[in-house]
Amino acid sequence: MRNQILALTCALAFSAPLAALADVSPPQPFLQPVSAGHSSETLSCHYYYHQGTVIQWQDCRTQNAWDRMRREEQRNITEFQLRSLTNGYR
Numbered sequence: 062m063r064n065q066i067l068a069l070t071c072a073l074a075f076s077a078p079l080a081a082l083a084d085v086s087p088p089q090p091f092l093q094p095v096s097a098g099h100s101s102e103t104l105s106c107h108y109y110y111h112q113g114t115v116i117q118w119q120d121c122r123t124q125n126a127w128d129r130m131r132r133e134e135q136r137n138i139t140e141f142q143l144r145s146l147t148n149g150y151r
Contacts, residue, residue, distance in 0.1 A: 102124075102125075104121045105121070105122065105123070105127060106120065106121040107119065
């Protein structure tokens with residue numbers, strides 16, 4: 062009888078964290094897309110979280126802002142690659 066109670070307690074202790082993670086759904090965006098604007102003015106939300114964390118956060122921007130940020134990052138990477146090639150490793 063004592064072994065059964067111990068086994069049941071251990072099973073419940075190990076399954077409790079799994080029950081807490083069972084309902085993991087992406088959070089609903091707080092901001093709704095602008096319905097009266099152009100398609101480039103609608104908000105697009107991306108969800109981010111660091112590895113090992115449970116809390117997610119969202120970054121909502123217009124499509125123009127996402128494109129501008131992407132082009133800027135591409136330009137920075139290209140400049141870095143060109144600097145690396147021209148400086149060279151000796």
